Amino acid sequence: xxxxxxxxxxxxxxxxxxxxxxxxxxxxxxxxxxxxxxxxxxxxxxxxxxxxxxxxxxxxxxxxxxxxxxxxxxxxxxxxxxxxxxxxxxxxxxxxxxxxxxxxxxxxxxxxxxxxxxxxxxxxxxxxxxxxxxxxxxxxxxxxxxxxxxxxxxxxxxxxxxxxxxxxxxxxxxxxxxxxxxxxxxxxxxxxxxxxxxxxxxxxxxxxxxxxxxxxxxxxxxxxxxxxxxxxxxxxxxxxxxxxxxxxxxxxxxxxxxxxxxxxxxxxxxxxxxxxxxxxxxxxx
Amino acid sequence: xxxxxxxxxxxxxxxxxxxxxxxxxxxxxxxxxxxxxxxxxxxxxxxxxxxxxxxxxxxxxxxxxxxxxxxxxxxxxxxxxxxxxxxxxxxxxxxxxxxxxxxxxxxxxxxxxxxxxxxxxxxxxxxxxxxxxxxxxxxxxxxxxxxxxxxxxxxxxxxxxxxxxxxxxxxxxxxxxxxxxxxxxxxxxxxxxxxxxxxxxxxxxxxxxxxxxxxxxxxxxxxxxxxxxxxxxxxxxxxxxxxxxxxxxxxxxxxxxxxxxxxxxxxxxxxxxxxxxxxxxxxxxxxxxxxxxxxxxxxxxxxxxxxxxxxxxxxxxxxxxxxxxxxxxxxxx
Numbered sequence: 380x381x382x383x384x385x386x387x388x389x390x391x392x393x394x395x396x397x398x399x400x401x402x403x404x405x406x407x408x409x410x411x412x413x414x415x416x417x418x419x420x421x422x423x424x425x426x427x428x429x430x431x432x433x434x435x436x437x438x439x440x441x442x443x444x445x446x447x448x449x450x451x452x453x454x455x456x457x458x459x460x461x462x463x464x465x466x467x468x469x470x471x472x473x474x475x476x477x478x479x480x481x482x483x484x485x486x487x488x489x490x491x492x493x494x495x496x497x498x499x500x501x502x503x504x505x506x507x508x509x510x511x512x513x514x515x516x517x518x519x520x521x522x523x524x525x526x527x528x529x530x531x532x533x534x535x536x537x538x539x540x541x542x543x544x545x546x547x548x549x550x551x552x553x554x555x556x557x558x559x560x561x562x563x564x565x566x567x568x569x570x571x572x573x574x575x576x577x578x579x580x581x582x583x584x585x586x587x588x589x590x591x592x593x594x595x596x597x598x599x600x601x602x603x604x605x606x607x608x609x610x611x612x613x614x615x616x617x618x619x620x621x622x623x624x625x626x627x628x629x630x631x632x633x634x635x636x637x638x639x640x641x642x643x644x645x646x647x648x649x650x651x652x653x654x655x656x657x658x659x660x661x662x663x664x
Numbered sequence: 665x666x667x668x669x670x671x672x673x674x675x676x677x678x679x680x681x682x683x684x685x686x687x688x689x690x691x692x693x694x695x696x697x698x699x700x701x702x703x704x705x706x707x708x709x710x711x712x713x714x715x716x717x718x719x720x721x722x723x724x725x726x727x728x729x730x731x732x733x734x735x736x737x738x739x740x741x742x743x744x745x746x747x748x749x750x751x752x753x754x755x756x757x758x759x760x761x762x763x764x765x766x767x768x769x770x771x772x773x774x775x776x777x778x779x780x781x782x783x784x785x786x787x788x789x790x791x792x793x794x795x796x797x798x799x800x801x802x803x804x805x806x807x808x809x810x811x812x813x814x815x816x817x818x819x820x821x822x823x824x825x826x827x828x829x830x831x832x833x834x835x836x837x838x839x840x841x842x843x844x845x846x847x848x849x850x851x852x853x854x855x856x857x858x859x860x861x862x863x864x865x866x867x868x869x870x871x872x873x874x875x876x877x878x879x880x881x882x883x884x885x886x887x888x889x890x891x892x893x894x895x896x897x898x899x900x901x902x903x904x905x906x907x908x909x910x911x912x913x914x915x916x917x918x919x920x921x922x923x924x925x926x927x928x929x930x931x932x933x934x935x936x937x938x939x940x941x942x943x944x945x946x947x948x949x950x951x952x953x954x955x956x957x958x959x960x961x962x963x964x965x966x967x968x969x970x971x972x973x974x975x976x977x978x979x980x981x982x983x984x985x986x987x988x989x990x991x992x993x994x995x996x997x
Contacts, residue, residue, distance in 0.1 A: 459883065485885030497880035510873045512883035516866050523866045534866075568978045573884065 409437030511576025683950020708924020759898030935987025
């Protein structure tokens, strides 16, 4: 076992102990909410994802890990509709999903964050998170243009929910600040807030901890666990940092060169020889 | 007050009002550029087309009359009724919204993710098509637009300003065209309305979101195609207002499409991405060119208004390439 993995195992154990000490019930993992069946994605001659299947269960934290260029981000983009796989089926909430555009998928209840933060930089934190509720607002163009037909009540109601999310993420102080001016760690947090605001059935996080320092990482881990715990949100996340993933994920999919080389609980994955090889590198002779 | 100072004030006032009109045209460019990154060459022609449509409806012209006559051998030109200005304006607005939908369906939808230069070329094509189409639909004769707005110099203002001059001086008061004042007021109301719309409504928020980041906008469930239709429809509304104001001032003729050329220096000055930039830029150009014409013009033989705006814009480009309010472009090397 690698040093890294050993460390992760120690962290994992300490986390479990902590959980026990605080009397937190184990997470209630439910039915399969999304299933990817034999997904293959090609860009011209390059196969980014090759025949990959896995599922995500309700209320769980599902991680996708793998070295650079393993196809993790492509997989997330397939789930959220930026890419359309050439082969395979996607089942979401018991129904096979036809070819859909990203904004339609957002309306189905899949929200996401991006690896290189994609916030609306000129807009305030509040406005950014308000856009997250776009899919839940029902008033039509004329109603909200003239603030008639319950548009005002709707706005106030959504605003209240957004304030709750702002409290939850502890970003009250930057409510009115244009997000372009915020430091990196806070921007990541605002982006998480925007995704949360949609009250998603499935939350996709693309490297939520990338580029963060240790404290920011710890904060982010805490928020992800709290989101999962308090709102019961199903989370599918990509991470580079093995240690972090092993701490917070219920189940892990491991990709390498566009293929799936491991799938299971953190402990199972950790002891998988293929995974160890992919991460440490072995000579294939 | 001295006569010289009063003259300067008069020139500045007139410059401001012309400037607001430039701003109005520039605003149409900025709206579309922000939302979709397209420099819409057709904005000027859209103003012309909107004005033609407005006059056409108002005077009860039959659209495509020439074509109908040529094909069916008839001789029809007018329906024989006229429309009130308000109704005609609403009809023209409906046509501009329809135009926005068609542009999205036929052009933008197919050019998603293309290079900006290709989109630019598409709008050049669109501009010339629309010019020809307007010609075919409403005929190429010069039309007068009568929206029932008062026109001509304000005697009241002349009388008031006359008393400002020192006793006994040979001063006749300031000349301010009432139509200019109305046009400027309309433009200001339009800008306020657009600002309120973008700040306080759901669609406005979506518009700003799309202007900032396409991918993120998609991920929160905003349909880019819907937003494009909305933006082009708003640009159509701006074109209609600009076209009818310029049209009321100087008649509806095909040279109206050239007002787009006046918007270019405004954009260079104000930046392509800033609405306040378009407004302030327009006023600076308006005031600048009028003052230059007034003080320097006589020395160089006049007609400086044609080129002064561009020179001013070029000087600005050298020192602030992003424009007055444009986003500063910082790139990592």
